[in-house]
Amino acid sequence: MPLIINGERIDDSHIEQEINRMRPQYQATFTDQTREQQEQQLHEWARENVIERVLLQQEAASKDPFPVPRDKVAAAFNKMIEDHGGEEKFYSHTGMTQNDMPKIRQEIELQLRVERLLENLCKDLPKPTDQQARIFYSENPNNFIIPEQVRAAHIIKHVDARTSAAAAKQAILKIKNELTSGKQFEALADRYSDCPGNGGDLGYFQRGRMVQAFDDVVFSMKNNEISDIFQTEFGFHIVKMYDKKPRTEISFDQVKDHIIDQLHEQNRNTKIESFLDELKARAEITESFVDHPAEQRNVKIEDTTQQGKQPEPVKKLSSILIKPAGPDCNMACHYCFYLEKADLFSESKVHRMSLDVLEEMVRQVCTDGDRYLSFGWQGGEPTLMGLSFFQKAVELQQRYGNGKTIGNGLQTNGILIDKDWAKFLKQYNFLVGLSLDGPEHVHNHYRFMRGGDGSWDKVVDRARLMLDSAVVVNALSVVNDYSVQFPGEIYEFHKALGLTYQQYIPCVETDSLNPTTAAPYSVSAEKYGEFLCTLFDLWLNDFQNNAPTTSIRYFDSIFHSYVGLTPPECTLLPECGNYVVVEHDGSVYSCDFFVEPQWKLGNIMEGNLIDFLSSERQQQFGQMKAALPDPCKICQWLKHCRGGCTKDRIRDPQNNNMNHFCQSYRMFFEHADQQLQHLADRWKQEQIQNFKREKVMKALQNRELRVGRNDPCPCGSGKKFKMCCGRG
Numbered sequence: 001m002p003l004i005i006n007g008e009r010i011d012d013s014h015i016e017q018e019i020n021r022m023r024p025q026y027q028a029t030f031t032d033q034t035r036e037q038q039e040q041q042l043h044e045w046a047r048e049n050v051i052e053r054v055l056l057q058q059e060a061a062s063k064d065p066f067p068v069p070r071d072k073v074a075a076a077f078n079k080m081i082e083d084h085g086g087e088e089k090f091y092s093h094t095g096m097t098q099n100d101m102p103k104i105r106q107e108i109e110l111q112l113r114v115e116r117l118l119e120n121l122c123k124d125l126p127k128p129t130d131q132q133a134r135i136f137y138s139e140n141p142n143n144f145i146i147p148e149q150v151r152a153a154h155i156i157k158h159v160d161a162r163t164s165a166a167a168a169k170q171a172i173l174k175i176k177n178e179l180t181s182g183k184q185f186e187a188l189a190d191r192y193s194d195c196p197g198n199g200g201d202l203g204y205f206q207r208g209r210m211v212q213a214f215d216d217v218v219f220s221m222k223n224n225e226i227s228d229i230f231q232t233e234f235g236f237h238i239v240k241m242y243d244k245k246p247r248t249e250i251s252f253d254q255v256k257d258h259i260i261d262q263l264h265e266q267n268r269n270t271k272i273e274s275f276l277d278e279l280k281a282r283a284e285i286t287e288s289f290v291d292h293p294a295e296q297r298n299v300k301i302e303d304t305t306q307q308g309k310q311p312e313p314v315k316k317l318s319s320i321l322i323k324p325a326g327p328d329c330n331m332a333c334h335y336c337f338y339l340e341k342a343d344l345f346s347e348s349k350v351h352r353m354s355l356d357v358l359e360e361m362v363r364q365v366c367t368d369g370d371r372y373l374s375f376g377w378q379g380g381e382p383t384l385m386g387l388s389f390f391q392k393a394v395e396l397q398q399r400y401g402n403g404k405t406i407g408n409g410l411q412t413n414g415i416l417i418d419k420d421w422a423k424f425l426k427q428y429n430f431l432v433g434l435s436l437d438g439p440e441h442v443h444n445h446y447r448f449m450r451g452g453d454g455s456w457d458k459v460v461d462r463a464r465l466m467l468d469s470a471v472v473v474n475a476l477s478v479v480n481d482y483s484v485q486f487p488g489e490i491y492e493f494h495k496a497l498g499l500t501y502q503q504y505i506p507c508v509e510t511d512s513l514n515p516t517t518a519a520p521y522s523v524s525a526e527k528y529g530e531f532l533c534t535l536f537d538l539w540l541n542d543f544q545n546n547a548p549t550t551s552i553r554y555f556d557s558i559f560h561s562y563v564g565l566t567p568p569e570c571t572l573l574p575e576c577g578n579y580v581v582v583e584h585d586g587s588v589y590s591c592d593f594f595v596e597p598q599w600k601l602g603n604i605m606e607g608n609l610i611d612f613l614s615s616e617r618q619q620q621f622g623q624m625k626a627a628l629p630d631p632c633k634i635c636q637w638l639k640h641c642r643g644g645c646t647k648d649r650i651r652d653p654q655n656n657n658m659n660h661f662c663q664s665y666r667m668f669f670e671h672a673d674q675q676l677q678h679l680a681d682r683w684k685q686e687q688i689q690n691f692k693r694e695k696v697m698k699a700l701q702n703r704e705l706r707v708g709r710n711d712p713c714p715c716g717s718g719k720k721f722k723m724c725c726g727r728g
Helices: 012-029 035-063 070-083 087-094 098-122 130-139 165-180 185-192 212-218 252-282 293-304 339-345 355-368 387-400 419-427 440-446 456-468 487-497 525-541 553-562 609-613 616-626 662-701
Strands: 003-005 008-010 149-158 201-206 230-232 235-245 285-287 319-323 372-377 405-412 431-435 472-479 501-506 580-583 587-589 600-603
Touching (some): 003 035, 149 165, 212 235, 319 355, 355 609, 387 419, 431 456, 440 456, 487 525, 525 662, 553 662
Parallel strands (some): 372 405, 405 431
Antiparallel strands (some): 149 201, 149 235, 587 600
């Protein structure tokens, strides 16, 4: 909706342009957010940025009656031309012509007025004194110390899922023998090390950059010394020491001027922030809901007063789950809940999505969907469709996408993945969720091939193939009554294999003989609670520089609720039903856990996905989650847990439909709450404030005039600069 700022109308396109400018930096900073969350927060911050910019422009225009000297405008214009490589390139890059010159100069003058306003605002701001700088120096001693550093090279043989400790040790012993015989360290490092290149040189590093066992050896060595073989959690190493630099304190005199400049910049930012707060406090800022108030207001009243009924909300179609091969699978996992869905499609033993259904589904999603779309391909086993099916899917997405950003996720057991598949997945940036429960004894406990053999060897081999092909792979691990005993072993196995993105899915299914109890392979609430607590500690212990080195989806999602963002997992939302599932025959269901006749919404060959998503039936489905048992309503952890997944609390009416994992979540939050709160406080301070204030203020104070073809016009119109004329 257009903004009205002190009577000046600012079009929606201005905010949209600001979002586009901010998006690359924002996405690089907040990588854990979903696209929907990113866009929601981006819109809020871009709106604030636009308001502040327009207020500064209005203030500069009204309080500064003196024209900007022509020579300054000319100098700024000439620099802009120079930055583009000359007039010819400038006009080519921006799409402007000589006829646009008056508008360009007017735009430059407006920007220079804003800069002059800020300079005048801060001109009497005193520079910090030497004493203030010295106080800062003494209160922040760690900022002015260069720790002890060493320069070393290493040869390593990894111990991981591919190589046993015995094999790695035997390999490094052979290398050590060659060193003893006089071979050059650097040549052996490039030839034999599992981290080849540059002669194994690690450059200069300080304590804490490497693991403790590595530091203990390296920092005790002398220059030009070659170590004995030693072991760390990554494998076996041999190290050569090149140089040591002792711990050094930087004197106050060396950094005094830098500290004074830094403190002055901070004071300047504070002054400008206070000034902006004053401008916003006295400004009249409203939103224009319609372009033609009189005409549209009548329509609005008529629409919303019919029989006193408000219109049904329309949900955004941004993500969809597809079962292209239905419940068909080339494995027979003991705990699989989806194989039984074959009874719903008994007209055929083999279930495959036709190209007609595929095209209609992609067309509807791309036509009616949001700007950012996510296709999730699941099963059964979706790769049974063959690579050509997914190549066709991507072709259709490109045909109907109309400039929208489309992402694809593939959940697979990996058995059919080969080099052609890996090349395709990498080329089109598929995010792969690989069903891998952990080391061999864990994975093969329930995950069988159809002939009864274990599947671990095949799955691990495919994992390596995809990782070596630079495919983004997440480990999807089911936590059952057996695997729950081995949280540390599973976590470390995934890391060693290279799967640092991990998702753990607790298994609970209904016992076929007693529908009010859980199946024997289900994980108990107490055991799963212990599993989560142990996993959380492992995850936390792997932090480096106050940031996680592994991603555990549940912890990442929970963290959103601690910092006031919408969690990406539907199980953590107050209501669900924000996506739909499309089966192989085009049937649409409320959720992949509720592919049941009761929750069938229709068929895409007979109706529209956007209508199914916003239908009364889907609304009812989503509201089931909000119908919480009474104990949940007074639970201190409700704001983080939200009652868990609906499927886990409808099987036991005798227990008030409490979630099967209620005890698990209580155990976890009691264990992790303090640490999560601490992480959230630090995140808010370091990420949000740094981005929201410092980056915005630096942009406002930027002395470089950025006038390019796709830059937002600083005047406040929201159009591209080449389309704008002055104040808009």
